[in-house]
Amino acid sequence: MSRVRATFQAKFFLTALSAAVIALAVAGALFATTMRARTDAQIESALVSEARLAAELLSHGTALTNVSELDAEADRIGGVLGARVTFITADGRVVGDSAETLDAVAAMDNHAGRPEVVEARSAGLGRSRRYSDTLKTEMMYVAVPVNHPALAVVRVAFPLTDVHSQLRAVLATTLTALAFALAGAAGMAWFFSARIGRRVRLVADVAQRYRSGDLTPPGLGYGDDEIGTVARALDDSVQDVGRRLTEQARDRSRMEAILAGMVEGVIVVDAQGRLQLVNQAARQMLRVSDAAIGRPYVETIRLPAIAELVAATLAGGEPDPVQFSPPRDESRTIIVRAAGATVPGGPPQPTASDGGIGGPSSSSGGVAAALPAATSGTGFGAPPGTVFGAVLVLHDITDLRRADQIRRDFVANVSHELRTPLTAIRGYVEALADGDATYEEQQRFLDIIARHTQRMERLVKDLLRLARLDAGQETLDLTACDARSLADSVAADLEPTADARSQRVIVTVESGAENLRGDPAKLHDALRNLVANAITYAPEHTTITIDASVTDGSVAISVSDEGPGIPEDDLGRVFERFYRVDKSRARDPGGTGLGLAIVKHLVELHGGSVRAENGPTGGAKFTMTLPRV
Numbered sequence: 001m002s003r004v005r006a007t008f009q010a011k012f013f014l015t016a017l018s019a020a021v022i023a024l025a026v027a028g029a030l031f032a033t034t035m036r037a038r039t040d041a042q043i044e045s046a047l048v049s050e051a052r053l054a055a056e057l058l059s060h061g062t063a064l065t066n067v068s069e070l071d072a073e074a075d076r077i078g079g080v081l082g083a084r085v086t087f088i089t090a091d092g093r094v095v096g097d098s099a100e101t102l103d104a105v106a107a108m109d110n111h112a113g114r115p116e117v118v119e120a121r122s123a124g125l126g127r128s129r130r131y132s133d134t135l136k137t138e139m140m141y142v143a144v145p146v147n148h149p150a151l152a153v154v155r156v157a158f159p160l161t162d163v164h165s166q167l168r169a170v171l172a173t174t175l176t177a178l179a180f181a182l183a184g185a186a187g188m189a190w191f192f193s194a195r196i197g198r199r200v201r202l203v204a205d206v207a208q209r210y211r212s213g214d215l216t217p218p219g220l221g222y223g224d225d226e227i228g229t230v231a232r233a234l235d236d237s238v239q240d241v242g243r244r245l246t247e248q249a250r251d252r253s254r255m256e257a258i259l260a261g262m263v264e265g266v267i268v269v270d271a272q273g274r275l276q277l278v279n280q281a282a283r284q285m286l287r288v289s290d291a292a293i294g295r296p297y298v299e300t301i302r303l304p305a306i307a308e309l310v311a312a313t314l315a316g317g318e319p320d321p322v323q324f325s326p327p328r329d330e331s332r333t334i335i336v337r338a339a340g341a342t343v344p345g346g347p348p349q350p351t352a353s354d355g356g357i358g359g360p361s362s363s364s365g366g367v368a369a370a371l372p373a374a375t376s377g378t379g380f381g382a383p384p385g386t387v388f389g390a391v392l393v394l395h396d397i398t399d400l401r402r403a404d405q406i407r408r409d410f411v412a413n414v415s416h417e418l419r420t421p422l423t424a425i426r427g428y429v430e431a432l433a434d435g436d437a438t439y440e441e442q443q444r445f446l447d448i449i450a451r452h453t454q455r456m457e458r459l460v461k462d463l464l465r466l467a468r469l470d471a472g473q474e475t476l477d478l479t480a481c482d483a484r485s486l487a488d489s490v491a492a493d494l495e496p497t498a499d500a501r502s503q504r505v506i507v508t509v510e511s512g513a514e515n516l517r518g519d520p521a522k523l524h525d526a527l528r529n530l531v532a533n534a535i536t537y538a539p540e541h542t543t544i545t546i547d548a549s550v551t552d553g554s555v556a557i558s559v560s561d562e563g564p565g566i567p568e569d570d571l572g573r574v575f576e577r578f579y580r581v582d583k584s585r586a587r588d589p590g591g592t593g594l595g596l597a598i599v600k601h602l603v604e605l606h607g608g609s610v611r612a613e614n615g616p617t618g619g620a621k622f623t624m625t626l627p628r629v
Contacts, residue, residue: 013193020185024178032171040140043158044127047142050081051156055146058087058154065150070096071105083158084139088117090152100134108134116143117153126153129160137161196227203231210238265334265394269297269310276389285334285394286326303327306336306392313338313390323397332398340390413578413593418459421452462594466577469601476519476605483516483548483555484509490528491546494535502541505531510549513556516626518606523626526602526610529595530559530622537620538563551625554608558623565614574612575600599624 054077064070070087078085078098087096092112097105111117119126120143132139143155256277259266265282269275275297278288292300298307305324312319321337428445431437437445468474484507491505498505516523527546534544538561545560566574578593596612599622603610608626615621 010193012196013189016189016193017186020182020189024182024185028174028178031174035170040129043140043160044142047083047140047156047158048125048127048144050083051142051144051154054081054085054156055144055154058151059147067095067105068102070150071102072096074098081156083156086111086155086157087151088112088143088153088155089150092117095150111153111155114141114143114155116141116155120144120153120155132157199227203227203234206231207234210234265392265396267297267301267306267392267394268389269314269392270389271314273297273310273314275300282394285396287328309336309338309392310390313340316340332396333401334394335397336392336394338390338392410577414459414463418456421456424452425449459594462598465598466594466601469598469605474522474602474605476522478517478519481516481518481520481523483514483557486520486523486527487546487548487557490524490531493528494531497532498535498544501535503535503538504543505535506543506545508545508547510547512550513548516555516628518626522602522605526599526624527557527559529599530624533595533622534559534561534563534620537561550628553628554625555628556623556625558621560615560619560621562619565618566612566620571612571614575610596622 057077058073064073074085074087074096075098083098085096085098086094088111089095092110094105094108094111097108100108114128115130116126116128119128124145126141126143128141128143130139130141131137138160139157140160141155141157143153145152146154259277259279262279263281265285266277266279267275267282268277273296275293275295277293278300282288286301286303288300297310301307303324305322309319309322319338321335323333323335326332326334428449432442432445465474487507487509491507494505531544531546538544542562544562545558547558547560549556549558575596577597600610603624603626606626608624610622610624613621613623
């Protein structure tokens with residue numbers, strides 16, 4: 001017992017000490033990093049001010065052009081600023097340097113490719129930090145452009161060697177302070193670990209007495225913290241064991257009734273691999289017509305995935321959930337989780353509460369409570385921890401996977417539709433920002449930006465409307481509508497668009513089809529989307545026909561065009577969001593790809609239907625079927 005006590009107390013002490021060491025180390029590292037960053041920032045700010053001051057002095061001073069005069073001026077300014085000053089011409093030649101002689105200046109490399117010089121000439125200010133091959137030390141450089149007939153850039157540099165020396169001194173002092181703090185933390189950790197260790201030993205002694213069979217309440221004070229809570233919970237658990245054993249028998253019959261009514265499929269297998277229970281949901285998922293209870297499960301359920309899962313569970317393992325498609329139905333997806341049941345007193349079995357697309361956590365751990373009843377007492381009298389069966393819970397996640405795929409496709413499509421206009425807007429904004437465009441080009445750029453902005457606005461409006469339709473927030477103002485007036489107003493609205501493509505819109509209303517019941521505004525939107533779609537995809541110099549007729553007591557409003565039609569494979573998908581037919585069959589419409597989806601929602605909101613088909617002589621035909629008055 002002394003070895004256990006020492007081990008717990010030592011672990012607690014080492015944990016507390018480790019936490020103190022980590023905290024102090026992080027604090028020291030943050031202090032050193034912050035100190036160095038702040039020092040570098042101060043030096044860089046001073047160099048920027050000095051560089052701009054030197055550029056200002058050169059801009060307003062005498063226009064020096066001689067190399068010797070420029071070098072002398074660099075020496076003078078460098079002496080005033082206390083930093084290295086370098087003059088660089090437009091072609092990158094160095095014509096003055098306060099740290100070099102005139103002969104050395106002439107031999108210096110061309111500086112046109114130095115990072116700070118390139119950045120200064122492009123952005124108005126350049127910064128760089130690197131090792132100087134000339135001065136053999138690490139330097140910080142700041143360069144700015146200068147308004148001078150002979151010079152293009154003035155660069156100011158400062159060595160960082162002295163700064164590093166100062167930082168090392170500060171870090172040494174900081175480490176000394178951290179060492180004293182660590183010593184104090186070690187003392188406090190030892191003090192508290194000793195106190196907590198004594199209380200844990202008291203709880204361990206009581207647990208040992210319970211283990212020997214003495215369940216008399218100890219009547220000791222454990223305190224009010226977490227250790228006391230655990231100790232009191234241990235006492236309550238021991239007293240509650242008897243009551244739970246009595247309730248277990250009643251729960252078995254109740255669990256069997258629950259299994260029969262569960263939506264999830266449940267399969268119970270005993271330690272010998274014999275089927276003990278297959279509820280109705282599992283029979284439907286696996287297409288099992290007659291489960292042979294008491295026979296080996298492999299004779300009825302011939303699925304390798306389930307066989308491997310049961311074998312791993314009966315061996316005492318914790319297998320991961322498995323997904324598979326049932327026999328003769330590859331379109332469905334089922335996820336199965338397994339949990340083993342053990343003789344009371346053994347280690348807890350896995351509940352398989354996570355993994356894959358499955359929605360809520362699996363109930364296999366709870367279902368395992370019914371296993372003793374299902375196995376007719378198998379396992380009683382065996383050593384604690386013995387696995388005497390396995391429970392498999394099956395979830396049909398076909399709809400969840402389909403919904404997840406629809407969500408992924410929707411997000412991808414929205415991202416694609418937004419990326420195209422945003423890329424165009426960004427490109428033309430950058431072109432305008434450059435300032436090189438003529439007035440006519442600027443106007444053209446602004447027109448393009450406005451057009452793409454309107455396209456994004458239409459997309460957002462359509463998405464919001466679809467969201468309202470999906471949420472049932474679109475209300476109907478039902479009244480008697482005139483089909484001819486509805487069609488004529490749509491044709492008038494889209495006449496400019498059709499004229500631009502030399503197209504005609506013809507309205508034909510059959511006798512008896514004039515009156516229908518619906519929301520005029522929403523029906524106008526639906527019909528307008530169909531006609532706009534026809535104008536977009538039909539060739540120029542063609543005719544779009546709006547035809548209203550009576551069909552089986554309803555009004556059928558059709559929109560036909562003389563375009564290339566819709567491929568057979570695409571007819572069933574044209575009303576999906578963002579779905580478009582083969583791009584080789586139509587020009588780029590620049591639309592949102594949501595018009596037909598909105599049409600479908602609006603028509604169904606009226607209790608009608610919409611379909612797409614190809615005309616007998618070619619062209620696409622969309623038909624809305626709506627109730628009559």
